Amino acid sequence: MTTYSGPATLILADGARVTGMASLGTNNRGNLNGWSGTFRPNEVSTDIRNATEGLQLELPYDQIGEVAVTGVRKLLATQVLMSLVGRGPAPF
Template sequence: MTTYSGPARLILVDGTRVAGMASLSTHQRGGLNGWGGTFRPDQASTDLRNATDGLQLELPYEQFGTVAVTGVRKFLATQVLMSLAGEGPAPF
C-alpha cells in the first residue's frame, strides 16, 4: 500500500481550484488496483459541496489524478470532509 498525506488542490469542473489537505492511499481488492481517501478543503462553498464527478486532484510537483466525490460530511463547525474515489493511476 502506498499513501500520501499533505497539501492538495481539488480542481472543479469549471476550473476553480480549492486548496486543502488530502489523505490518500492505494488499495487492492480482488486483483483490482485502486486509490482514494479524503480531502479537507480550507474553505467550503456551495459549489464544492455539490461537486461529484469529473474532478481533478492536484498534488505537489504537478501530479494530477481524476477523482469522484463519494461523500461529504461536516467536520468541525465550519469545515467539511470529502470522501474521494480515484480513477486511473494514483498520482502519488
C-alpha cells in the first residue's frame, strides 16, 4: 500500500481552489488505480459541502488526481472531513 499524508488543494468544478490536509492510500497492492482517503479543508463553505463531482486533488509538486466525494462528516463547529475516492492513477 502506498500512502500520502500532508498538504493538498482541492480544485472544485468551477476552478475554485481550497487548501487543506489530505490522508490518502492505495486500495490494492501494486494497483495504483484504486485509491481513496480523506481531505480536511482549512475553511468550510457551502461550495465545499455541496462538492461531489468534477473535482481534482492537487498535491505538492503539481501532482493532480481526479476525485469524487463519497461523504462529508462534521468534525467541529467549523471543520468537516471529506471522504474521497480517486479516479485514475494515484497522484502520489
